[in-house]
Amino acid sequence: MKRVRLLVFNAALGVLDYRVPEGSEVEPGSIVIAPLGPRQVLGIAWEPERLSTGEVPDSKLRPFLEVLPVPPLDAKLRRLIEWTADYYCAPLSSVARMALGSMAALRGGGTTTEYRLTGEEPARLTPQRAAALDALQGEQASIRELAELASVSEGVLRGMVGAGLLEAVSVDLDRPYPPADPDFAVPDLSDDQRRAADTFVEAVREGKFAPFLLDGVTGSGKTETYFEAVAEAITLGKQVLVLLPEIALTENFLRRFEQRFGVPPVQWHSSLKSSERRRAWRAIVSGNAQVVVGARSALFLPYARFGLVIVDEAHEISFKQDDGVRYNARDVAVIRARFEQAPVILASATPALESMQLAEAGVYRKIDLPARFGGAQLPAIDIVDLRKEVPERGRWLAPRLVDQMKARLARGEQSLLFLNRRGYAPLTLCRNCGHRFQCPHCTAWLVEHRFSQRLACHHCGYEVPVPNTCPECGTGDCLVACGPGVERIADEVAEILPEARTALITSDTMNSPEAIAEFVAKAEGRAIDVIVGTQLVTKGYHFPELTLVGVVDADLGLEGGDLRAAERTYQQVAQVAGRAGRGEKPGEVLIQTRHPEAPVIAALAAGDRDAFYDAETEARRDAGAPPFGRWAAIIVSSEDMAEARDAARAIGGTAPDNPDMLVLGPAPAPLALLRGRHRFRLLINARRSAELQKVLRQWLDPLQFPRGVRVHIDVDPYSFV
CATH class of the missing domain: 3.40.50.300 (P-loop containing nucleotide triphosphate hydrolases)
Structure with a gap:
């Protein structure tokens, strides 16, 4: 009997063994549906020797149900998933989930129904319909997505369908993207830009791991330079990934890309409609998506012909994820390029100190653009x-x-x-009694927003209208905006x-x-x-x-x-x-x-x-801080402060006696209350030679905590609140 080991998307279960049904074939990386009690779960077939699990007799194994009709995740991507989970002390299933960015895409193509405005003049216009008509100009999406865009109920929109204000449109889920033309608008580069571009183009042709730090002053034309490497990859039939730190940059980048290559690139970020994510994922897996521009999550997608990765504005801290899998996309991009044997370009006018040190050490090849383009x-x-x-x-x-x-x-x-x-003022207080407006769920002042007439917490999203009187002393017209x-x-x-x-x-x-x-x-x-x-x-x-x-x-x-x-x-x-x-x-x-x-x-x-x-x-070297030392944070939280404090003390009390590590804390976090959870932190300062992840696992894995306690590990932290 043949067995298969599945990585299932449940951190508590992790790995389960199943029987391969008669007549079925499964290979590592295949995406599989399997039974779990009365439910069905999604899993990825993995090499048995790489994932340990309890030994279950053959006779007790249940057969999996089906192999989904998408290409298996290749070995290079599986090794990247393992590396990321190991380095950032994250559950393997949580990292692997990011490779399956669109669950709907796993079932194959077909059509879906979306809706758009017809342009008809309404006979009767309620306030909700008027708001929807204003918000949905030029939009096309599902009823649910349109309802979110217009901030109205789905019932309002279904009524608009019946009234002829919205019409149904059949959309092909797998329609191809128009191809980019590498010769559409070849730019006239300066001598410095041409030398840099030629270096990148040659690296793409060689098809080997080659990390570059593109260090150019603002306005030096870094984008035009690495676009030449993109053009070469397109010519050679390779896929390109461009990582941007925020969606705010996307529109500007898309326009420049379209001016250079004639069509926009494929996008991947959280604001995409579900049908757009499904279409993009299937194009990426099939190799039809030539260039993908996305936020950090695009890094784990299963590219068919990975040939080049570019991290633009590589110094940006938003490449570091602060919840879930707390990875740094800039660093993981370099690791993915190494596994894929592809060049990686980190572009910035103000590179991170860690990147500069790696360039000085010869790990990265530094390419300079010291002058602005065009004089x-x-x-x-x-x-x-x-x-x-x-x-x-x-x-x-x-x-x-x-x-x-x-x-x-x-x-x-x-x-x-x-x-x-953001906002009008970071603190509002009463000039009569001194009362300060604080978030009830966070250790943070409420920020006054004059445009929306609200006091808002920028950490949890809590909002209240600006009151007319002080809630503490009842005095009217006494609130003062500070700062x-x-x-x-x-x-x-x-x-x-x-x-x-x-x-x-x-x-x-x-x-x-x-x-x-x-x-x-x-x-x-x-x-x-x-x-x-x-x-x-x-x-x-x-x-x-x-x-x-x-x-x-x-x-x-x-x-x-x-x-x-x-x-x-x-x-x-x-x-x-x-x-x-x-x-x-x-x-x-x-x-x-x-x-x-x-x-x-x-x-x-x-x-x-x-x-x-x-x-x-020199200051970092003296402090043993990155890149000369390593940091990790342990964040303990609970809705019960005593529970969180006791758990943090238990962790601190069992800290390893390791000459290569200094453990600071536990202490209340600067944001001691966040989203209703009390928080304590420990900070670990380790030498580069320390086996930090191994020590953390040996330290924390044996400890047991109450169900309400969450313990998160943040390797290479960027946030210290």
Whole structure:
């Protein structure tokens, strides 16, 4: 009798053995439906020698039900799944689930029914139907997806179908994507760009593992350079994966890709409709998807002819997942390229310190683009010392920055103000009794949002209307907004420059690719004079008329005890500064700070990136911090504080006595309460030589905790809250 070992998608079960039915064939990587009690479960056939399980006699094995009609996950992808689970101390089934991004796609092709507006004039228009008509212009999706888009019930939309306002459309689930043309619009590259592009093209031709760090200043044309490697991969019939840190970048990238190759690439991210995910997954598995542009989850998809991976804005912390499988897509992309024997390009104007060290060690080959494309100059950077150049009372913009904004407006040029804080004010309190509005589910103040008239928690999403009276003392008209958020800065701009056309760019206002595309079109069409935004505006945008960037509070990122705070601040400010002067006109950057002597601020002012990296490198070396040492965090949480505390103490009390590891804690996490769960943290600082994952498993696996306690391991953490 033949047996098969299945990895099933249940972390508590993990691995189960089944009997292969007569007449069936199964190979490692096959996706299988199998019985489990009265239910059916999905599983992936795995090599028995690589996964251990309890020995079950042949006579007790149940036969699996069927092998699904999709290609098996190949050995290279299975090894990547194993490596990721091992390195990040995650359940193997949780990692493997990411390879099956669309469960609906596993059953094969066919058609589905979607709905769109007919354009008919309604005879009777309820408020819900009016809202749906406004929200669904140009949309086509299932009833459920349209209901989510329009924020109405499915019943409202079904009524609109009956009234002839929505019509059914049959959609082929497996319709092919139009092919990209590598010769559609070949660019005229500079000498530096051509040398870099030739290096990447040759690596694609060789078809071997080759990691590159593409280090180019903002505006140097990194995208055009690696597009030549993409063109070569398309020519050779290989598939390309381009990872972007956020959906916010997607629209801008899609347009540039289409200008170069004639068609948009295949997309993969959480905002896709279910039918789009199904179509994309099947095209990727079949090899028909030539170029896939996606968020970090696209990294685990089963590509048929993997030939090149590019990580754009590779320094971005959003490549690190903070829940579920806590992996860093930048690092896993390099590992996937190694398993696939393919080149990998990490592109950034401000590379992570870890990437720079690997380049210095010769592990990565560093490719430099030191100058902006087309003769454009890097912007002049100056410091505004807020201790000497004090803003007017009740305002947050220094007089010099205001004067420069007025001058830009008079010349028809654009300005950008950057503050990485959403909302109107980070804290609201009562001037009578001092009451502060705090989230009931998190250790966090509620942020006032004037546009929506709400107080909101940015950690759990809790919201309440702004009250008319203080809930503590009952006094009316007594609430004070403390500190600035971007909404408050936008209000200040409206007061100072009432004639200026201002755009507010945050994740609250730019919550869809369409909204971002509309903003970009307005900015490029000079329909916006002043852009006020959070970190969303630091990424990849090219506005030729933008000549002034003001950093409202450069010190903000240095607060809170983040171990990478200085590096992160440098990257953010350097990236937003890079938005200035990208066209023919010179740019200027003004950085407001109360700590101009801080090394990161001084390095930004001097334009001396190397000095900053050198100082940060030595500080990390002295602290045994990455890349010279290793970190891991253990996060313990429960709805019962005593339960969480006792579990954390139990972990701390059994910490291994290992000379290569220092265990700090347990201590309450900075966010001691998050989404109603009390949290404690332990931080492990280990030498590079320590077998960190092995020690963590031997330490934690024998421990038993109450059912309400969750214990998460975060290897190479980026968040310390």
